[in-house]
Amino acid sequence: MADALLYTKDLSVGYGGVAVVNGVDISVRPGHIVTLIGPNGAGKSTVLKTLTRQLAPTGGAVALDGRDLNTMPDRDLARTEAILMTARPAPELMTCADVVSAGRYPYTGRLGLLTDDDRAEVRRAMELVGVTGLADRDFTRVSDGQRQLVMLARAICQRPRLLVLDEPTSYLDVRYKLKLLTVLKDLAAREKLAVLMSLHELALARKISDTLVCVADGTIDRVGPPEDVFTPGYMARLFGVTEDLLAQARAGGLRWEELYGF
Numbered sequence: 001m002a003d004a005l006l007y008t009k010d011l012s013v014g015y016g017g018v019a020v021v022n023g024v025d026i027s028v029r030p031g032h033i034v035t036l037i038g039p040n041g042a043g044k045s046t047v048l049k050t051l052t053r054q055l056a057p058t059g060g061a062v063a064l065d066g067r068d069l070n071t072m073p074d075r076d077l078a079r080t081e082a083i084l085m086t087a088r089p090a091p092e093l094m095t096c097a098d099v100v101s102a103g104r105y106p107y108t109g110r111l112g113l114l115t116d117d118d119r120a121e122v123r124r125a126m127e128l129v130g131v132t133g134l135a136d137r138d139f140t141r142v143s144d145g146q147r148q149l150v151m152l153a154r155a156i157c158q159r160p161r162l163l164v165l166d167e168p169t170s171y172l173d174v175r176y177k178l179k180l181l182t183v184l185k186d187l188a189a190r191e192k193l194a195v196l197m198s199l200h201e202l203a204l205a206r207k208i209s210d211t212l213v214c215v216a217d218g219t220i221d222r223v224g225p226p227e228d229v230f231t232p233g234y235m236a237r238l239f240g241v242t243e244d245l246l247a248q249a250r251a252g253g254l255r256w257e258e259l260y261g262f
Helices: 044-051 074-081 096-104 118-127 144-159 174-191 202-208 234-238 243-251
Strands: 008-017 018-024 033-038 057-062 081-084 163-164 194-198 211-216 219-224
Touching: 008 044, 008 144, 008 202, 018 044, 018 219, 033 044, 033 202, 044 163, 044 194, 057 118, 074 081, 081 096, 081 144, 096 144, 096 211, 118 144, 118 174, 144 174, 174 194, 174 202
Parallel strands: 033 194, 033 211, 081 163, 163 194
Antiparallel strands: 008 018, 008 057, 211 219
16 A cells, blocks of 8 residues: 555464464554454454564565565664553663653664754653653652653654554553543644554544454454444454343443443
8 A cells, every 4th residue: 555654465473483363454554543453362462563573474564664574674663663562661770761762772873872852852752741740750660651651752752653552551540541542643643653553442442543453263354444343233243242241231231332332
């Protein structure tokens, strides 16, 4: 696809040469948010790890900015794609500003010394995410929500064109979920950042995404805008929610279909 920053064709992903998801055809354009949804264990994280070169593909092709992802030099990749995964890092003796500064390493020399321009990028990223007040705080002594925002600032500090996030709202309370996703939506719209992520909160995925990619049963089950995915019956089928279970919920006064589109 000519206007796609990231494009996959018949991609297969897995471990040890054994595919767990086949037929992955995804395109992510600048300014758009593409979100992977599906049951736990369906392979969403495996797809993202392959698209961030943490895993080798078992088949197919991946193009990033018109180049083969798997042959891009590391520095070129780091200047094009930034990652925010579910792991919770705990670097010792680092302030939040130090952690954000690490996002500038693709641009620094061998000694990793920051220039005035690099420091300006650090300040800009922290301002965008709203964590400037944490600059001198020990990274290990801030809350999970604050820590995730600092890590987002670190990713933004790389000045990427594509941002990949795996369940970025995990461990966060409602305030920080809304803050993080609002920042992502703003960056996508204002700076034409391409965003690819996975979410397990369906209501949030429905609100923030331009395109949803449904992963289930070892393949990509459906791709489309939220209005084409959240259709009567489809979400229940995707997540294996039976009519009996929905009937039991209704009998107890719970109408999950109003929230999840079942």
